[in-house]
Amino acid sequence: MAFAMACGGVVAALAASPAEKPVPRLLQGGVAADPGAPGGRRSLPADTAPTPPDAAETEWLAAGWVPGGDAYRGMAERALLDLRLLTSPDGTVAAAWHPVWDYMWPRDAAWVAAAYSATGHGDNALTVLRRLAALQNPQGTWEARYRLDGGHVGDGRDAQLDGNGWVPWAVWFWYSHQDPADPATAAALDELWPAVAKAADRAAAALRGNGLPPAGPDYWETRTDQVTLGTAAPLLAGLRGAAALAAARGDGTAAERWSQASRRLDEAIRTEFGPYGYPRTADAGSGADTAVTWLGPPFAAPSADVAAAVRGAESELTLANGGILPGGDWGGRKDVAWTPETASFALFDAASGRREAADQRLAWLDRHRTARGSLPEKVDPDGRPASVAPLAWTAAAVVLALTAQETPLPVPPP
Numbered sequence: 001m002a003f004a005m006a007c008g009g010v011v012a013a014l015a016a017s018p019a020e021k022p023v024p025r026l027l028q029g030g031v032a033a034d035p036g037a038p039g040g041r042r043s044l045p046a047d048t049a050p051t052p053p054d055a056a057e058t059e060w061l062a063a064g065w066v067p068g069g070d071a072y073r074g075m076a077e078r079a080l081l082d083l084r085l086l087t088s089p090d091g092t093v094a095a096a097w098h099p100v101w102d103y104m105w106p107r108d109a110a111w112v113a114a115a116y117s118a119t120g121h122g123d124n125a126l127t128v129l130r131r132l133a134a135l136q137n138p139q140g141t142w143e144a145r146y147r148l149d150g151g152h153v154g155d156g157r158d159a160q161l162d163g164n165g166w167v168p169w170a171v172w173f174w175y176s177h178q179d180p181a182d183p184a185t186a187a188a189l190d191e192l193w194p195a196v197a198k199a200a201d202r203a204a205a206a207l208r209g210n211g212l213p214p215a216g217p218d219y220w221e222t223r224t225d226q227v228t229l230g231t232a233a234p235l236l237a238g239l240r241g242a243a244a245l246a247a248a249r250g251d252g253t254a255a256e257r258w259s260q261a262s263r264r265l266d267e268a269i270r271t272e273f274g275p276y277g278y279p280r281t282a283d284a285g286s287g288a289d290t291a292v293t294w295l296g297p298p299f300a301a302p303s304a305d306v307a308a309a310v311r312g313a314e315s316e317l318t319l320a321n322g323g324i325l326p327g328g329d330w331g332g333r334k335d336v337a338w339t340p341e342t343a344s345f346a347l348f349d350a351a352s353g354r355r356e357a358a359d360q361r362l363a364w365l366d367r368h369r370t371a372r373g374s375l376p377e378k379v380d381p382d383g384r385p386a387s388v389a390p391l392a393w394t395a396a397a398v399v400l401a402l403t404a405q406e407t408p409l410p411v412p413p414p
Helices: 055-063 069-086 105-118 122-135 163-176 185-206 229-248 252-272 290-295 304-317 339-351 355-367 391-405
Strands: 030-033 041-044
Touching: 030 069, 069 105, 069 355, 069 391, 105 122, 105 163, 105 391, 122 163, 122 185, 163 185, 163 229, 163 252, 185 229, 185 252, 229 252, 229 290, 290 304, 290 339, 304 339, 339 355, 339 391, 355 391
Parallel strands: none
Antiparallel strands: 030 041
16 A cells, blocks of 8 residues: 555555546535634535634734735635644644644645745744654654654654755744844744754765665655655755754854755756656656756756756646646546645746746636635546645645745755
């Protein structure tokens, strides 16, 4: 059996053909606060109508800012409020408020922290980052996912190395939106620093002789005996972010150590993946992967070869319904689009200054929200929202993309 994909969606046995796998249906249309329900939240039926923000939600939105302009303010507002609902007071972020998805993925939480940072909700971002730091393994890694109480799931998965990229990157992204002269900023960074340092050292030590990390599962969450772009790309962003944070703290030794590791990894990615157009694995026949978008803005400085690879991947992975497939070799249904992947392409385009291309993806995401206005995990072949809504990763990616349409997002220095 394959592991659960991305934010918890269930995948069938790899032996089954995509045509045999059922088309996902919309299991929920949103989530709402409910003090009497477990966790203080309850799922809403698929046909739930939208409701205006209450006084507390309005006040929280006003404490930051809502991107999207006239065209997409509604989508951004709902996405931010959904993130707020999916985030517990202790910083735990549920992927979605529905059985099988009610876990915390380090990747999702890191993106949520970034979305909070970009929209002026730095305190919320810091709470999430503190929770991630507290969950780190003694070895400097993170599990693939956690129960909402912080416990290990116990499903036999190994720690997943991409978290060692996503978390340091998210801490750097948060710091980039704070006043470095504020003593509170320095104190918070000092608090997070041990987790960042352990994560970066573990990432650097994991690089093999060819400069790439070892094989292991990434956001596809399937067993693999090959290193994937879905692990290498976030590790590169994380090492660069950690080096920049070390420099900001005046730790030149750590900054140089992680900079050297990032240069090794960058060169290895270009050497091993670049000649084939940055596919999923260092193999010309492995097919495109959405992770190629994480090699460019806002995770890395723009480059012509990556931009060309993104355009090639977009052409290969765009489905008839207008959304994006995770990758060319994806083992699930080939006609069901995934919204985190679609939003990743929108974010790349927005952060790269390709406003029209980003707008096309954002408009598609806007059109495929639920009746309540939440962003679902998937979109079926007929263009209907499918699986669960809201999905934290998608909501965060959309908020970041909408923000990038209006103001440049910080990029880790190479």
